[in-house]
Amino acid sequence: MLRRTLASNWFYVVLMIALIVLPHAIGWVSGDSPFGVRGRPVGQSIYWQGILIEVFVLAVLAMSYNLVFGFTGVISFGHALFFGVGGYILGIVLEYTDLTGEVGLLIGIGLTLIVSAVLGLVIGLVTLRLRGVYFAMFTLAVAEMFYIFFSRLALTRAEDGFALTELPVWIDPTRSRLTFYYIALALLAVTFLFIRRLIFSPTGAVLLAVRENEERARTIGFDTLRFKLLAITVAGMIASLAGLIQVILNKKVGPEVLNVSNTIDPLLMTIIGGAGTFTGPVIGAAGLHLGDRLLRDLVIEVGGASIDIGANWALILGIVFILVVLVFPYGIVGTFRRWRTRQAK
Amino acid sequence: MQENILLETRDLRKAFGGLIAVDGVSVKVAQGSMHSIIGPNGAGKTTFFNLLTGNHAATSGNVLYKGQDITHLPLHRRAHLGIGRSFQITNIFPNLTVLENVRLAAQALGGDNYRLFRRADSFQRYIQRARQVIDLVGLNAETLLPATVLPHGGKRKLELAILLASDPELLLLDEPTAGMASEQVPELIQTIDRVRRQGGKTIIMVEHNMSVVMGVSDRITVMNQGRLLAEGTPAEIAANKTVQSVYLGELYGDLNEAAGGSHGV
Ligand SMILES: Nc1ncnc2c1ncn2[C@@H]1O[C@H](COP(=O)(O)OP(=O)(O)OP(=O)(O)O)[C@@H](O)[C@H]1O
Ligand SMILES: [Mg+2]
Numbered sequence: 377m378l379r380r381t382l383a384s385n386w387f388y389v390v391l392m393i394a395l396i397v398l399p400h401a402i403g404w405v406s407g408d409s410p411f412g413v414r415g416r417p418v419g420q421s422i423y424w425q426g427i428l429i430e431v432f433v434l435a436v437l438a439m440s441y442n443l444v445f446g447f448t449g450v451i452s453f454g455h456a457l458f459f460g461v462g463g464y465i466l467g468i469v470l471e472y473t474d475l476t477g478e479v480g481l482l483i484g485i486g487l488t489l490i491v492s493a494v495l496g497l498v499i500g501l502v503t504l505r506l507r508g509v510y511f512a513m514f515t516l517a518v519a520e521m522f523y524i525f526f527s528r529l530a531l532t533r534a535e536d537g538f539a540l541t542e543l544p545v546w547i548d549p550t551r552s553r554l555t556f557y558y559i560a561l562a563l564l565a566v567t568f569l570f571i572r573r574l575i576f577s578p579t580g581a582v583l584l585a586v587r588e589n590e591e592r593a594r595t596i597g598f599d600t601l602r603f604k605l606l607a608i609t610v611a612g613m614i615a616s617l618a619g620l621i622q623v624i625l626n627k628k629v630g631p632e633v634l635n636v637s638n639t640i641d642p643l644l645m646t647i648i649g650g651a652g653t654f655t656g657p658v659i660g661a662a663g664l665h666l667g668d669r670l671l672r673d674l675v676i677e678v679g680g681a682s683i684d685i686g687a688n689w690a691l692i693l694g695i696v697f698i699l700v701v702l703v704f705p706y707g708i709v710g711t712f713r714r715w716r717t718r719q720a721k
Numbered sequence: 722m723q724e725n726i727l728l729e730t731r732d733l734r735k736a737f738g739g740l741i742a743v744d745g746v747s748v749k750v751a752q753g754s755m756h757s758i759i760g761p762n763g764a765g766k767t768t769f770f771n772l773l774t775g776n777h778a779a780t781s782g783n784v785l786y787k788g789q790d791i792t793h794l795p796l797h798r799r800a801h802l803g804i805g806r807s808f809q810i811t812n813i814f815p816n817l818t819v820l821e822n823v824r825l826a827a828q829a830l831g832g833d834n835y836r837l838f839r840r841a842d843s844f845q846r847y848i849q850r851a852r853q854v855i856d857l858v859g860l861n862a863e864t865l866l867p868a869t870v871l872p873h874g875g876k877r878k879l880e881l882a883i884l885l886a887s888d889p890e891l892l893l894l895d896e897p898t899a900g901m902a903s904e905q906v907p908e909l910i911q912t913i914d915r916v917r918r919q920g921g922k923t924i925i926m927v928e929h930n931m932s933v934v935m936g937v938s939d940r941i942t943v944m945n946q947g948r949l950l951a952e953g954t955p956a957e958i959a960a961n962k963t964v965q966s967v968y969l970g971e972l973y974g975d976l977n978e979a980a981g982g983s984h985g986v
Contacts, residue, residue: 578833578841585825588814595774595812596887597800597829 388568395561399425399554410554417550425557426625429549431665432560433622434645436567438657440614441642443571446651447580448607449587451508453639454499454515457522458612460634461495462488462619464526467538467629476542485620492616496609504604519639527631537630540623549625560621564658567614572654574610583607587652644693648700650707659708664693725752727891727923728773733782735768742768744947745782750891750925750940755917757934758927759958760944761967766927767809769944770893773925774806775799786891801830805889809896809927811876815869819860819879822868823851826886851886857912858882874901881909885916892916894926898933906930910937935959943967 382389399421403410408419437459444450466484469475475483503514526532549556574580582603585593593600619638623629641664642657649660671692674685685692704711728750735743743765750756758766771777773784775796784792791799814822827850828834828841842848855864858878863871868879881897897913898906910933917924928934934941934955941958943950951957951964958964 574837576840576842577838578828578836578844581821581825581828581841582834584817585814588816589812591776592808592812592814592883593825594796595776595800595806596826596883597797598834599795599797603834 392565395428396558398428399557412553417553422553425553426549427666427669429557429560429621429625431662432564433618433625434641434665435658435661436564436618436621437615437638438642438645438649438661439567439571440611440618441639442646442651442653442657443574443583443611443614444607445643446646446653446656447575447587448583448604449590450504450604450607451512452515452608453512453636454519455611455615455642456634456636456638457499457515457519458492458495458615459619459622459638460522460526460631461492462616463623463629463633464532465491466620466623467540468532470540470542471538477544480542481544481547485617488616488620489613492612493609496612497605500605500608504601504608516636516639519634520636523631523634523636526634532631535631537628540627540629543624543627547624549627556624560625563617563621567617568654568658570614575654579603579606644697647707648697648704650704650709650711650713653707653709653713656707656709663708667696668693724754726750727752727787728925729785730769730773731783731785733769733772733784734780735765735772735777736780741947743772746944746947746949748942748949748952750923752923753917753921754923754939755914755937756923756925757938757941758925758944759929759931759934759941760950763946764944765947766944767895768947770806770895770925770927773893774804800887800889803890804893805884805887805891806893807880807884807895807897809899811873811880813868813876813879813883816867818865819855819868819871819882820848820851820864822879823854823882823886824848826883827851827854830887850888851882854882854885857885857916859908874905877901878909881913888920890922892922892924894924894928896927896929898928898930906933913937 399410402408402424403419403421406420408421410419410421410425412422413419437455440458441452441455444452444455465488466481469484469487470480473480473483499515499518503511503518506514528534532538546552546555547559575583582593582598582600585598586600586603590600619633623633642661645660645664646657647660648663649658650656668689672686672689676683676685700708706714726749729748731747733743733746734741746765746769748756758769760766768777772779775791775794775798779792782792783790786799786802786804789802791802794802814825817825824841824847827847828844831844831847833844833847836844852864855861858881860875860878860882863875868876871879877897877900881894884892884894894913898909901909913924913926914937916922926934926938938955940952941955942952943958943961943964945967950967951961953961
């Protein structure tokens with residue numbers, strides 16, 4: 377049983393092992409310890425751990441977006457709200473209560489999950505009856521409203537936000553980055569497995585039915601509103617956990633976590649990687665974020681003229697996006713899978 | 722003999738803005754009967770179905786099922802009461818396999834929809850039910866194909882299989898043979914009639930193919946411009962002068978021309 381599972385998922389097993397040893401491998405190659413130098417977060421391994429944690433965060437965010445968009449067929453423009461809520465709740469708990477360390481962290485995580493679930497249910501109940509583009513617009517409006525409030529409210533320290541100083545040492549990314557790296561990696565793996573389980577369950581089958589043809593799904597007896605609500609709520613909870621990891625990595629939470637880019641980025645990553653596939657959002661997140669990081673400072677000389685890649689990153693991304701949509705209409709993973717099915721026939 | 726009324730409508734109306742698509746229709750459908758609805762294009766037959774199932778909300782009037790007023794019940798609740806339908810314009814899950822299309826319909830009323838952590842394919846009873854129905858309509862060879870690649874006739878069969886999978890008591894069939902090759906029509910109609918007799922089902926069928934309608938119906942309701950024009954046994958309808966002038970003559974003409982007996986949308 378276990379052997380069969382491992383054999384049929386060899387790709388994921390190999391990838392997982394690679395990601396586990398990667399910080400040590402980078403440390404070994406570069407000569408910089410993966411634990412930092414004398415407790416300080418410096419060196420190649422530490423640097424790449426930080427970038428990979430960001431990739432994991434974006435991948436989890438994109439996977440949660442894909443649950444709603446790719447598997448259930450609901451287009452929400454308000455996903456940043458869930459991402460941002462996670463960070464803010466932890467910030468508020470650590471700042472305004474006497475809770476610190478593990479207790480503060482645990483309560484912050486618990487509250488984050490509860491609040492994002494309630495938000496998902498309430499927003500879903502109010503808006504899911506709206507059709508297509510109206511739903512998308514309403515979710516955008518709600519998320520933007522939170523963004524504006526949180527960037528002005530005294531309670532949330534307006535533009536400044538909070539610094540997260542009272543984190544336990546073992547999770548503090550400046551002191552124990554490698555541990556934090558494994559925590560983020562664990563969240564990625566658990567999210568991946570969870571979504572796969574969900575989609576293969578009877579409930580997941582209904583989500584696909586809603587995406588394919590909601591009217592027919594209702595006609596054969598599914599209360600489709602409930603299933604869309606479930607998808608939005610579960611996805612919101614996952615996104616809020618991604619937001620938590622992000623703010624712990626930054627050791628700061630501010631209005632930028634609620635920025636609309638935290639909706640647009642996972643949307644683009646999902647489409648580029650392949651909406652409605654399991655690996656697509658992960659590949660999209662890794663590709664876009666690593667591309668951004670690697671090319672950010674690149675300046676290429678073309679016959680005397682120098683092109684600053686970093687400064688034109690948005691433009692390049694736009695072109696890549698158009699190309700992907702033209703060449704890979706079902707995203708990278710989706711198009712590849714279709715191609716392989718055709719080869720097999 | 723007192724007949725058991727399964728479904729009844731009372732003065733049912735549906736207005737789309739100024740257009741009254743269904744205009745005060747009252748009918749009674751006896752349990753276990755094959756009740757056909759005929760009428761020219763735009764008569765309001767499909768809209769009438771939509772009011773029975775809840776795909777559209779009635780403007781006024783009532784729908785009673787087993788004596789219970791279901792006029793304002795949502796779509797999915799009516800499915801749980803045992804009302805199923807097929808669509809005139811094929812309405813399937815295009816990117817799912819034929820098996821999954823039918824399996825979903827079998828799962829829908831089974832009470833396992835919120836089993837988040839078990840695999841859907843571990844519920845053998847839904848898969849068995851789906852395979853049984855796929856066999857019944859004759860789609861075995863296409864079981865694992867995505868629904869969207871089926872030819873038109875195959876999609877019509879799938880449409881029927883999705884309806885049959887949930888084993889409803891009342892089946893609403895909206896032009897089940899629409900666009901099918903004529904040589905496939907008798908077989909499909911026989912399948913439908915067999916399902917009704919063996920399962921003691923009640924069927925309301927909209928159908929343009931007159932030989933089919935006259936052959937299998939217990940009663941026929943004729944609609945025209947949203948109104949009920951006539952109702953009776955096939956013999957009574959065939960003899961009805963108004964029906965002949967408004968509808969039958971015209972359609973029998975059509976039927977002779979279009980050898981397929983099929984009817985466009
Ligand atoms: N959703 C809708 N919105 C507006 N008008 C509609 C709608 N559905 C149907 N109609 C109109 O209502 C009238 C009745 O249409 P309906 O589809 O019920 O006729 P039908 O008897 O099923 O015709 P056919 O034999 O062509 O299928 C038509 O004039 C149609 O244009
Ligand atoms: Mg019609």
